[in-house]
Structure formats: structure tokens, C-alpha cells
Amino acid sequence: MRKANIGVIGAGRIGRIHARNLKFQIPGAKLIAIADVVFESAKTLANELEIPVYEQDYRRLLRKDDIQAVVICSSTDTHAQIMIEAAEAGKHIFCEKPIALEMEKIDRALSAVDKAGIKLQVGFNRRFDPSFKKAKELIEAGKIGIPQLLRISSRDPQPPPIEYVKVSGGLFLDMMIHDFDMARYLLKEEVTEMMATGHCLINPSIGLCGDIDTAVVLLKFRSGALGTIDNSRQAVYGYDQRIEVFGSEGSVVVENKTPTEVTLHSAESIQSDKPLYFFLERYQEAYLAEMDHFVTCILEDKEPCVGGLDGKISVAMGYAALESLSKRTFVKVDIG
């Protein structure tokens, strides 16, 4: 069987997931090298997975002729630079979202990718979730007619550490970016304008960083369809990820996933499971499926279904939301 040789750059939480999937669950992939700016992290993961090569400097990976593709899981501020170098080295690229927090950096990275003619997939894992994928398929099959209303509720079980909040780019670019992408993905059309509102209602420290923790954004799509996205940094009952798309012939609703199908009936109440608590459990299948897609695209020379432009537009939408929040008006989404 033909296999794609792959290197993983960044051995943190998400890097470890991709590395394990590549090693054990994707028959078409051969994980052969790991790099991390903290050498010990690279080494530990490599040993654990019996990967022969581990490096501190990702450039040494890029110089290896037998590597066809890299999976970029380093910190956000390094994504664009690594992408540029990887593209120049002729490596296919899977890059975690966001490509960058600055539009110019994104443009530079995408233009390097274009020039090199290599494949780029951006890590919008939720597109590969079985439920959201089925929703998309039902919509594309015309089961709900013409979409008219979209609703995304996307809420974390608890806020990230304040240290993370500070460098995250803020709620719109760090958290709602997934939902911006989901909105475009499900309706298969662009958002033309948006109106953002938000407050710091959960943790005042988040407000002190200049960020918000609760937000509702109103979307207008090209077709006239309307949408809302609500985000909260803290849903005490767990990770809440629900979607509804309503159209002229029906609607499709995605509910949360639970760890079990058990209900307890007692004199007090009927109790069922809370949603899966953490995004790593919730999107476990999606992380695997997106990487499988990337590897398949390499092996079969196809274009990944979520590419550089998707990465760019979602960031542009984040900036439009920020602008709307401060201006208190509708803001057009500028996708250049």
C-alpha cells in the first residue's frame, strides 16, 4: 500500500492527537518525524509512538526529502511563517486554525501556497463531525429546500486560562471562528454583513483583557438568509454544540452528543446525560476524519475540501465582528 510520509510540527495537545491518529488510525499515512520548539516534547511523543525522527527545529523536517506533508500544530503566531517555508520546500500542508491573526500574514502564506502549488488544508475539524456532515448533506440534497434561518449555539464548558485569553485574539477570532466557518459550510454561501454584540458576563478578568465572554452575532447571507451565532465561554452543563438550519421545506437540527444513552427515573425527576464535556471527546471522530481526508487528498491528488480561502474568510469574519462590536452597526465582510 502506498503511504504518505508525514511530519508533525508542534507536539502540544492538538499535535499529539493528530500524531496518534496518523500513527494508528490512518492506514494511508506514515508518521516519520516530529518537531517541537521544546525538544523534550518532540522526543517524548516520538518515543511514545516509536517515531524515528524528532527535532527541535521544524526546518530540519522541511529539509527531509522523504517527507511529503507537514501537519502544523505549533502556536498560532508561527503558523504563517512555517507555512511559507513548508510551501517553498514543496511540502503539502495541514495547518491548524487560524492561519494567522493578521490578514497580511494570511495573504502572504496563501500566496506562498499558491505559488508552490502544494495542497493546503485548514483545521476546521467540525466540518468532519458526523452530525454536522449529515446536516450538510441533507441541506445539499435539498431536504430543507432553500435555507432561510441558521442558528448556531456554541458554548464552552469553562473559560480558558487568562494567559490563553490574552494571546487568543479574542472570542471572535479564537472561538467563534469555528462557527463562522460552519455557517459558510452549511449554507454554502457567503455572509455579506454582520452585527455583533457581546459582553463580559462570566469572568471580569476576561473583561480586563479587553475581551468578552458572551456574544451574539447576527449574520446576513447573500441569498437573504439570516443567521445567529451565540457563544459563551461557560456552559456549566458541558460543551454545548448545537445547530439548526431552517428552510422553505423543513429544518435540520443537530443536538448534543452524550457519553451514554442512560436515563434515570426517580421520584424527583427524569435525568439524562450531560453533553460530552470537552472538545477533544466531542470531536474525536472529526479530528480523525479531517486528517484522513488530508492524507487521502495527498495520495489521490485531490484538493482538500477546506482550504486556504476558508481559513482566510473566517478570520475576516472575526475582524468584521470586532468592528461591528465597536461601531454598533452592521459591518460588511471584506474578503478582499
Added chain:
Amino acid sequence: MRKANIGVIGAGRIGRIHARNLKFQIPGAKLIAIADVVFESAKTLANELEIPVYEQDYRRLLRKDDIQAVVICSSTDTHAQIMIEAAEAGKHIFCEKPIALEMEKIDRALSAVDKAGIKLQVGFNRRFDPSFKKAKELIEAGKIGIPQLLRISSRDPQPPPIEYVKVSGGLFLDMMIHDFDMARYLLKEEVTEMMATGHCLINPSIGLCGDIDTAVVLLKFRSGALGTIDNSRQAVYGYDQRIEVFGSEGSVVVENKTPTEVTLHSAESIQSDKPLYFFLERYQEAYLAEMDHFVTCILEDKEPCVGGLDGKISVAMGYAALESLSKRTFVKVDIG
């Protein structure tokens, strides 16, 4: 048993429902007279329910000394005038929503009510729906902590006749007015600003009347809580009435009510009931409960829990939505 003698003004669809409930299901009420501008309608209903008095002119009801209260179910444009005369005649008033489509008319009617010192209940029946009432109770009991996000989805099974659309006051004043009231009711606080969007996506004839059939409104509450309301004139799967209130300690979700609890499992799919199709079925219990509340307030000399100010504010919110829609900005809700 002491009973309140009641007259119903308006023997149309909703008048018939209130009349039947008063006659058969509310032990504290004695329905003794019916008026309708179409004399035959008054007569038919009176005969059917064995009510001794039926009149074409409501004023003849107002002059009857043995009537303590009237239930106003005539056409919207007559509500305010009848209210004023009923108040002057010292009758307690149950009035269908909206009180009027013009703020000055509402003010005049409410001031007559104030002056007369009679009781006024406005027909926001949904407040009396068992599910929404339970949601309200859970919120008031602190079960979800401090409310942060509200979502109301309220969709009709099919658009009303164009003739009705023309005189309805438009989607915000005719349909969303219920949701505006629900928002205030559930969160027990006022909306300070709103941003409305909407289109004519379903039936172009509605657009030709200058109305919209699909709308999303973004609400800001005094406390910082955020809300959205979406309305559609046509949900092909039936009458869709769902609510979610999300807070610092949890959330409360109200799903649709179905005619049966049957599911059919076949080789093709698992099928369950569509929601109850029509508002009269969906809110059957609520119509009864609101009238029972009104009668109880009369008999026990208590203030109805949904009064004139509620009727006024919901209309003011409708006008704010209209203004926002045309100005494309946030608009403050002016409640005088």
C-alpha cells in the same frame, strides 16, 4: 359559590374559545351575554352555549348592571374604544392583544382604565402555557443562575391570508409581539435596545404589502443579557414554538408539544410526531388558564399578572423593531 358575570364582545374565532371556556370550564364564571357586530354571529354562539343575552351593539352589554367584566375579542382597531367605554362603565376588562396599533390610542385606553380603577388583563396567552410557565418558575427559583442568553424561535405553520396581512400591523406587531412579551416575562427585565432584520423570503405577496415574513431580532436587556427572536410565517413541519434561556448556572429549554408520543421505527428511519399544527391546539390549556386567572382576579380582587403596561410595552417593542429595520441600527425601546 360566588360567580363573576361576564360578557364576551366579539364572537369570532378567539371569542368563541373564550366563551366556551367561560361557559364550561371555569366554575367561577357565569357567561351571560355575547355581542358581535355581526348580529347573527352573536346569536348563533349564544344559542349554542345557551346564553340568554346576545346583542349587536356592545354598548348594550356595557349598560347591563349585572355584568362585572367584559372579554374584548373584537377586531384590533376597536379594542381601545371599547376598553375606554367599558372602563367608564366600571367593567373589568380582558382584552385580546394588541390593545391597539397606535401608541396614543393605547395611552388613552390605559388612562381610562387607571381612572376607573378597574382590572385589566391583556391576552398574552403564552404566559399561561404550562411549559413556558414552568420555565419561568425555574428561572425565578434561580435554577439557571443569572440569565445571559435568550433564544425564542416562533414560527407559524403557514402565512395568514393576504387580507389579514394588510391590516395586521406587520410581522413585528402581529406575530413577534407575543415573543417580545415572552422575552420580558421570562427574564423579568426590560429590553433596552434592539436590532431587527427581516426579509420577504416566503411569499412575494407579503412583500408587496410592505411586510416581511422572516425576521431575526437581536435584543439587549438592561442586565447585559442578550437575546434573539426568530420568526417565520411558514414552518412546513407545523407550529414551532421553542425557547431557551441560558444562564450562569444552567439553561432551561422548552421544546414543541406533539399530538402523540408515538415513534415509528422502520427500515427507512425513525419517525416521530410533528408539533401540534395550530395555535388553538398548541395553546388550548393556555387560553383556559389565562381566562381562569382573569376570573380569579375579579373574584379575589387581585391584580392580573399581565396588565396594561405589558400590552403597551410589547407594542412599543414592535415599533422599535420597525424603526431598527428601516434604519439598520440599534434602536432604543421607548416605553414613555
Added chain:
Amino acid sequence: MRKANIGVIGAGRIGRIHARNLKFQIPGAKLIAIADVVFESAKTLANELEIPVYEQDYRRLLRKDDIQAVVICSSTDTHAQIMIEAAEAGKHIFCEKPIALEMEKIDRALSAVDKAGIKLQVGFNRRFDPSFKKAKELIEAGKIGIPQLLRISSRDPQPPPIEYVKVSGGLFLDMMIHDFDMARYLLKEEVTEMMATGHCLINPSIGLCGDIDTAVVLLKFRSGALGTIDNSRQAVYGYDQRIEVFGSEGSVVVENKTPTEVTLHSAESIQSDKPLYFFLERYQEAYLAEMDHFVTCILEDKEPCVGGLDGKISVAMGYAALESLSKRTFVKVDIG
């Protein structure tokens, strides 16, 4: 509008329900007389409903020429005798279940009915429940193919008073009799054999009366289909009434009915409503629908869909269960 004049015999709990329905909710009925062995009960109910005639002796009702039908809600031991006399008086009969606890009494009553040629409907209200009725319709429409397995779970919220248990005829004749009827109704075929098991697991006083409070009965149908019925006198979470029919092309499942559609999501759990607690609430619509059916049958000269033979077979099944329980073998159902 033509109306059937009706008298109610027995002004206890169930008699009051039928009387209220006849008075207020069934346009084709005119309730004109009430009898109860306790005169005060008859009088009170008659006054409450403004019924002109109330008697202690039901025979005085049977002698009234303007009464076309009687609704027998007296104590079980009087049903058969009243039925015989009512039949002889040419009155149509609605009789609460069971017709009698003794097979000979049932036979005598049914033969009087036959001879008189009047209509008889037995009070198996559950056949008129919207959910069970829909299940039946789906089965008859062939949606699940040929039925192969049936399951009925039927559990009370709490045991009846011991005084009632003593005269009830025991769990099989008092409680499971409804499920026996439901089994025949849904599958539209007879049970040929059954094997009954049961214990006193809830309240030892029930055992001291020679009764059981927990039972499982295995049914064999003529076609080879198999069924189980489980009964418990105490489900702490409320009145539990669920059914599943499984066939060659699918299955139909009926779940419990709840007072609201509210769920509360908190850090501890997701909580939803317990089932409606009491049979009067659970089967409110069914009580109305069965009486409406009875009245319609009188007015339109049709045969009620649940008649004397249904009343007889369900009791025969109860005796078969008792015999099986003591013999510990399969017992044939003898329907004479």
C-alpha cells in the same frame, strides 16, 4: 341538533368525569339525570352541573322514557344487575370495566343485552388514547408488517388503599385487565395461552390480602406472535404507560406523556418531566373520546367499537392469568 338523552348511574370519581364530559364537551349528548346509591352524591353532582333529575335508585332513571342511554359507573358488583335491567328497559349502555368479576354474571348480562338489541360499550378508555390509537392505526396500515413481539409496561404511581385491594378482584382483574384488552386491540387477534408470574414486592399488606403487586405475564397469540405485560403497583416516578409492538417491517413505540416539554440543564444533570402522575390526567382525552364515541354510536345507530365480548374476554384472560400463576404452567384462554 339531535341529542341523546343520557343518565349517569354512580356519581363517584369516574362517574363525575363522564358526567362533566357529557354535560360540557359532547355536543350530541344531553345529560338529564344522575343516580347514586348515596343520595347526597347524586344531588351534589346534579346541582353542580345543573341537571334537573337526581335519584338514589337507578331504577327510577331506567323508568324514564326520555332517557335513551345510561352510563354505569357504580361499584363493580352492581354492574351486571344494572346492565340487565337497563337492557330490559331498552336503554343503551355504557358500562365501566369490568362488567363483573364472575363469568356467569357477565354471560347473563351480555345475553340480556343481546336479547334487548341495545348498544353496549365497555369502558376500555385506553383504546381512545391518541397515542395508542395512532399506534393501532399504524399497525393496521401495515407500517410494521406482521406483528411478532408486543410489550406493555403498565405501572401505577402508588398502590390503591388496602380496602380497595380487597374487593378489586386482584391485580390481574383490576389492573392488568386494561393491558389484556390493549394487547388484543393492538394486534387484532386473540391470545391463546398465557403464563403468569407475580410477587408481592412492594407492600406486604397486599400479600396478606392474597394479592400480588408486581407481575409479568407472557402471552402467545394465535399467529405465533409473543407478548409480555408487566405491571407494578408502584412506580415512584409516576404513572408509567408504555407500549411497543415489533413486527417484520418495523416497530411502533409509545412513550409516556409529560405535563410540560421543559428540560433543565445544570452542572449536575439534564432533567426532564416525570410522566403525568395520575390516570385521570393521563387519560383525560381518552375518557372524553370514548364517551363521544358512545354518543355518536347512539345518534348514528352504529355499533360501539368496544363491546360486550371485549369486556368478557378481558375478564377471561384475568382468570387464565390467575390459574397460570397458581399452576405455574401455560394456561389456555377460555373464551367460551
Added chain:
Amino acid sequence: MRKANIGVIGAGRIGRIHARNLKFQIPGAKLIAIADVVFESAKTLANELEIPVYEQDYRRLLRKDDIQAVVICSSTDTHAQIMIEAAEAGKHIFCEKPIALEMEKIDRALSAVDKAGIKLQVGFNRRFDPSFKKAKELIEAGKIGIPQLLRISSRDPQPPPIEYVKVSGGLFLDMMIHDFDMARYLLKEEVTEMMATGHCLINPSIGLCGDIDTAVVLLKFRSGALGTIDNSRQAVYGYDQRIEVFGSEGSVVVENKTPTEVTLHSAESIQSDKPLYFFLERYQEAYLAEMDHFVTCILEDKEPCVGGLDGKISVAMGYAALESLSKRTFVKVDIG
């Protein structure tokens, strides 16, 4: 990290699953050898998983000193013999169910295990399903009080090939054996008597093999609790695996698992997912968890929670069911 060296015997469908799990998902295991009576099967799987040793004769595995444990996934008729030899060779044993179809063979195998003092785990994977495990935990925690009623519905999506039916031992020993084990597991007590019924309702060819395809078994537990198990070889809507345990303080209900959480609302109906279709998907997590438990027991020198006696009793229950079916009486379960 200390690892247990393991050999897999039998490279068929279930052997491949265990092998993949041992190789990729269980950090404490090192899969070092595979045997299969069809040499090519062993070789193919070994190559695929990069396992150094593959053999036709399992005895060569048993002779390898560096193997601590074997996972027996060969055909049922070989289980007992391999167990005896593996025990004599001092290897810990994971054996797929059933140990054997003959009680004497089971006894001989278990006595060899006893004598050797090695660990034995029998492959009742469903005990490790997250939902059933949670149900068990809730019961053990006293959340439903004293169990009184048990119901297991266990239905395959389609019958196995007739060739398989012929050697399967029949529905009770092949299919319901899982449910017998589940019944004992959940209630933590033994079944004393059972009454079995069954027919061939689905496929006449199954009847020609002397087997049945539809069955209901009634269980009596030591405590007086009652239970039913229903099995069908064909649920057209998919693999149906539901359980309910009802007790003095409540009940616990396990519903089916679905591939997604999507519902489609249309003018025709509300449609949701059918259950996961196949046991390999349905119990994917359970297969992994049971193997993880086995490896943990080896590494930490603990007794597996599902051992030889569990394997024996479930087969004894199968024989009791067969005897009951032919005698048409209750039969005691003889566990020697």
C-alpha cells in the same frame, strides 16, 4: 512502561478487532504474535499490524516464553481445548464467548484454569459498554432501590447466514447468552428459574435447522425480581439493544445509540437516526474497554471482573431455556 506481551489466536472478524485494539489503543499491551488455522490470515493481519510472529499452529504461540497472555478468537468448538493448553502453558487467557457449547468441556477448561492459577476473562463485551456500565453503577449505588423488574430487548439487524445458524448452538446459546449474562450482571444475582418461548417467524430456513428466530424468556431471580428478555434475529431498523431495570426507588433505562444527533423536520414527519446498524460499531468502545481491562488485570495482578463462572452460567442458562422451550414449563437453572 511495563507491557504485557500478548498473542492473538484466531484472525477472523473479532480477532482482528482485538488485535488492532491491542496494537494501537492499549498502551499496556504489546501484541507480538498472531496465529490462525488459515496461515494466510495470520500472515496478512501480522503484516498489516507489523507483528513479527505469525503461525498456523497456536501451540507454537503457547510455547513462546515471552508471551504472557493469549486472546482466543478461534471458532467456538476449539475454545476449550486451546484454553486447557494455554492454562497448562501458564498463559493468561482472554476467551471469546461461549467457552464451549458443552457443559463438560466448559468444566474441563475451567478446572485447567483453576489448576494453573492463571487469569481468565470471558468476552462478555457488553458489560463494558459505557451505557450498560453506567446503568450497573446507578443500580449498585442504590439509585433505583431494590430491583423488581428487568427487561432486555436485544435484536439483530438481520439473521446470520444459515451455515452459521447450523453450528451456532441456536438462538439461546448464540445470541441470548449475552442477555443472560447482562441480566446477572445488572441485578448482581442469579436467575433461579426461567420459562422460554420462541418461534420461527422470520426465516423458515432457520426453522428447518431446528432453530428459532424470535424468542421471549421470562426470568425469576433469587430475590423475587422478575425479568424478560426478547430476541429477534431481524429488526429492520437496525441493531436494537435496550435495557430497563425497574426498582423500588426508580428505574434506569438504556436506549439505543445512533450514528448522529441529527433530526430532519419536514412537512411529512420528524425523522431521526436509526440505531447503529452493526454490533461492531455499537460495541466498539466496549471491545476496547474489555481488552484494556484484561491487560490491566495482568499488569496489576487483579482478577478480571468477568470470569470462567460467568462463562459457564450463561451457557447453563441457555440450556435451561432450551429445556423450558421443549417442556413448556419453568425450568430451574442448574449451575452445578
